[in-house]
Amino acid sequence: MSKTNKKGKKVSRRKFLVRGGLGTLGVLAVGTYLFRNPIRRNILAYANSMDMAYMGSGMEPMIWFEVTSDNQIILHSPKVEMGQGTFTGLAQMAADELDVSMNQIQIVHAQTDTGNIDTFSTGGSTSVAGLWQPLRELAATMREMIKVEGAKKLGVSVNEISSENAQLTAAGNSITYADAVKDVTEWEVPNTPPLRDLKEYKFIGKPIARIDLEAKVFGDPIFGLDAEMPDMLYGAVVRPDKIGATFVSSDTSAAESMPGVVQIIQEEDFVGVVARSYSEAENAKQAIKVDWSVERDWSSEEIQAILQVGEGNASLIQKEGSDIDDSSEVIEMEFSSPIGAHAQIEPNGVLAYVNGDKATIHISTQVVNLTRKEVAKRLGFDEVQVNIVPTYLGGGFGRRLHTPHAVQAAVMSRIVGKPVKYCFSRKEEFQHDMFRPPTHHVLKANLDESGMIKAIRHDFSSGDVAIDSPLLPGFVHSILGADVGAIRGGFCQYSAIPNIRTVSWHVELPFATSWWRSLGLLANTFAWESFMDELAVKSGKDPVSFRLAHIQDDEAGTRLKAVIQAAAVKANYTDEIVDGRAMGFAASTDAGTPCAQVAEVSLKNGKIKVHKVTCAMDPGVAVNPDQVKAQCEGSIIMGISASLFEKMEIRNSELSPTIYGPYQMALMKHAPKEIDVVLLQGIDKPGPVGEPPLGPIGAAIANAVYRLTGERLTAMPLQA
Template sequence: MADNQSSEKKLSRRKFLVRGGLGTIGVLAVGTYVLRNPIRRAILEKANEMDLAYMGSTDNPMLWFELGKDNVVILHSPKIEMGQGTFTGLAQMAADELEISMSNIKVVHATTATGNIDGMSTGGSTSISGLWQPLRELAAIFREMMKIEAAKKLGVSVDDLSVKDGVVSANSKSLTYAEISEGVTNWTIPEKPILKDISSYKYVGKPVPRVDLDDKVYGAPMFGLDAEMPNMLYGAVVRPSKIGAKFISATTDKAEKMPGVIKIVSEDDFVGVVAESYIEAENAKQAIEVIWETPDNLQQDAIVSMMTVGNGKSTIIQKEGDALEGDDIVQMEFRSPIGAHAQIEPNGVVAFVEESKATIMISTQVIGITRKEVSSRLGWDAEQVNVIPTYLGGGFGRRLHTPHAVQAAVMSQAVGKPVKYIFSREEEFQHDMFRPPTHHILKGRLNEQGLLDGLEHHFVSGDVGNNSALVPNIVPPIVGADIGAIRGGFLQYSAVPNHRSVYWHVTLPFATSWWRSLGLLANTFAIESFVDEMALKAGKDAIEFRLAQVNDDEAGKRLKEVMRTAGERAGYSEEIKDGKAMGFAASVDAGTPCAHVVEVSVEDNKIRVHKVTVVLDPGLAVNPDQIRAQCEGCVIMGMSAVLFEQMKVVDGSLTPTIYGPYEMALMKHAPREIDVVLLQGKDTPGAVGEPPLGPIGAAIANAIRRLTGKRLQSMPLKLT
């Protein structure tokens, strides 16, 4: 299909739609230093609630859709498929507006060469919600383009045409999309797309099989570790084992003479080996003698001391009424540990740097940033680098950082051939971009009616968004808080007369960054555990206590409905029955409310989760089965994080560095039942991938409190 578009139609209206979403925050940012603290809080509250818009080009539908002679439409997705089912949801949305069957649409990753790049990357639970409007508009435009050309070829009016399954008909005549496109070199692009009524959609809102199911079942080479190029060599990079180590020098004589070694690549910031095989590159790497400058050996107790409320710089992110003072205040502390991503597929990349172009095949969530970093290192224009993203064997934020693409590109340039570089499992664990540890102090006071008169959340965290490629350096000074660390840190009980949330930032000596749900898991664990303790102190039902302290605005009504439904569906009770107790918790993330009820027992002094009831209000469910799967995945991942996972600092190194010692939930730990209920509190899709992770830790801790009388205040939750 020709890729020209009419020079008269620039589709500026859609450009405005996509980019205009930043207007509110942009205006607020200008005024920051006029009314600094109130404006900061307004920005942060807005950022905490909003669905992030798509930030890429919608000027040309030809960047998105490719039509084959077999009448199959190929959608070049700017969002990455990392197991969350995004490709299927996007296919449903596009197929309904294109008027084609699901069997006639194929979704592939858009390479940077296509120009279809999302500046918001893949993350933040916004792949479906962010593309809901622009993708349907582009599909509608594509459909209307076909009708305009069909009318010309069939000699009829556009109004006389009907479209079904990629076939345009008038009277007894019909043409497929592929037949319509033959010979067309100058397309007429309609100025305003006419979207179909959602009630007429055949696929959106219904469960359909995943479009990537067959490839995954049959083991198609689709992941980063599968990537290959002709005449490919293998690379390895020498990395330190100590936190804060700085490279001084390296002796490479022995490594240079080892079997299979092609070249030792010595740069100011790394030393790499290029060899004929993976094992030869790894063996030669071990033979390189490196001198590192290392600081004093850090220990875990130093990290715990560092990560304590009161250290670092504070920002009030939420404030109403007065600060709590007096002798009748209840105060509790909570902690969460360092967490690894521990995704099943370690990072990998294949890079081929030729004379004037570079090709990068990689598992990445940030194709635009990866391209920028590689082109910057090579000293080239960005257009000379083509990043070809692969499927991800787990992302969770780990693939937002891709310096290994730069290293592979440098090694490839040095040898003039493609170089494949794969992290070892030890490298993945030791050089992860970790979930930062946190510390929380909660304060509360009850009034005469047994409700909260005041509630405060003070919490400290390392970097999540700050110091990452995704957050421009100008943002932290303006907003005063890390927009990732504060996720879930706001108090949803805004009907409490006096409430505030205060964020403290501490810079850790090792790299921390985005981890699925960002600060939501730790913040919700602390807040919902404390609120539950206050309900017990007041002698009130856990759910009724919460409902009484949520506002009746639109967001509050959705949260209340989620809470009520969870309680009713699970048959929530404060009683202990057959050695089992129930725990409840709820949270709101990116505008999506979620509630969990868990049934827990203690067996051999270990926590056993039997059933989890999840109620989520994601708005319009594009694919309900997909969303249920996301909820189930969040429950299991959350259970693993709150019951087992933790990294520690021992003698200056992060440990453990392998599965097994790094404990994770196993099949035997999974609940016998995860019951998922979906509500629709708004008529557009909302965030899904991360919100269901929020309540699980607190829900388990709250059940254990009722069962044993013990309030567990540190993750991972242990009874001894």
């Protein structure tokens, strides 16, 4: 087998990614201290609308691609596959520039030992969009590198060679890619060739079947919980039931003599058990008596009381024209959303082996590089001594952006000298999640004589999303003044309104909240689009034309208008109630991707039933249209679940429920019978698709219920 990850003497001749995003952030961060609020608002607006550029560290083709002896191409992906179909999209992009067929390309997760490391994360709907340019450039360059070697073996000029299906042809002679690169130890890296036009691609833009489907259907051991090593032991960590609890002391005597226990481990920040089986580790954990200190008992009502607009720190993040005119009629509404869990199917788990001065970590993680840094720091290793082996994720949604369990497993492994596998119980997942923060919103508006919006204001309060997250340095919040995750969807997208104010209020909560799929988008759009619907009613206009009238004809506005019109036409939108069903309309723009939805809803015995959702979205280039539509369908169903059912409660400082069932989620019977997705292409590159469709669904459902009952639902989960 000939591997193409051996470095040649000209490897660094061409850089394949201009890291403009990082440079810009650095310049703006300095500028913020000089000019404060105006630049803050500009940065926050940019952060709210941008699709993040790829920020990987390895940009040489040889560490991305491997040519096997049977003429297959293996792509080592720095982005992880967590069910969103990223691997299939990346394979399409690479295959088109490499001139190989889809069955000649495989994708595996890049271990950090390969050097192909994503310095950011897999999240924010950035995988395909962020790799669109660099991956095609890398693949095109690798193709030309293979041609150079093939030309040498065929004894022809590179210009004479054509490539197709992993084969080179010139002057009637052919050679496979595998034979062309055999025994190559030093590569010639040419300048990146021009990329092909979109219409020349065979696979991009086509509904290619998912390349990871067979492994998942047949239950291959591809997930973090499947990881195994010889002589593996099992770990468990004692965790408190109450929020805000701090460790005082522990009595491990009863656990030490229990069957299967290898060692009880007491560190400054955790108490763990290592045993010969999972059940023995869990049983011993239960026998450890821990004294916890809890300052006070919290309840949901107390959390709601402190999470109010007007409490905490305010940041003006959007300012156009003047503020609300209190001397004229003010229309005002309040909205709220609860604490939400990630509730992903696969609990967090890790298998760690620290063998001398080398640590190997098999883990389901969205933050490969960050996990490596944290493990290395705790062990006192250089980062190159830690190899992170990413696995497929059984759901991510932001939950796997936090991986302190990797550190704990590594510590336990080093102490016992064997591999240690450790995973959360379902109760631990629910009680120690990094939750979707609760929110509170106050919206106000003035209408003019014609019913148009003269001024509008959105104040919203939220717990942390990006603040106190391992993903962002602590100084970012002090620079920007607002949480860049909580503000997603909080801006007013109706650019023709002359006077706009948007204010973000930050409140510190006594429990951990953080990244949840779409960040602040779902809650913020629920408030914005419910309020827009109310204003449309007050003005006597239908909700579609009312929205269109408040959007400018710039690029962003034109794309937003297009999805609004497409959704309305496709759904045959009407304000009328037909056969006991009503339609609700909502739209949002997230990370530059506009999306509009129509929900067709009825009420039965006081319960909300969603029959059909029509979704129009402009993701730019849909690398795999079926995959993009599947993302829309998944986001919509997840949004229905969050909007109608999901809610965590706090009683006596304990978070509950702690198991599926009591934690209500949408079931098969709650899914719409039909989800109709229309894709538009307003730009010639892919945009984010995994999170934007979550934005409108809550408001669309609530607006449909209003047409059925005349009641405006203002709190999630929605109850008629």
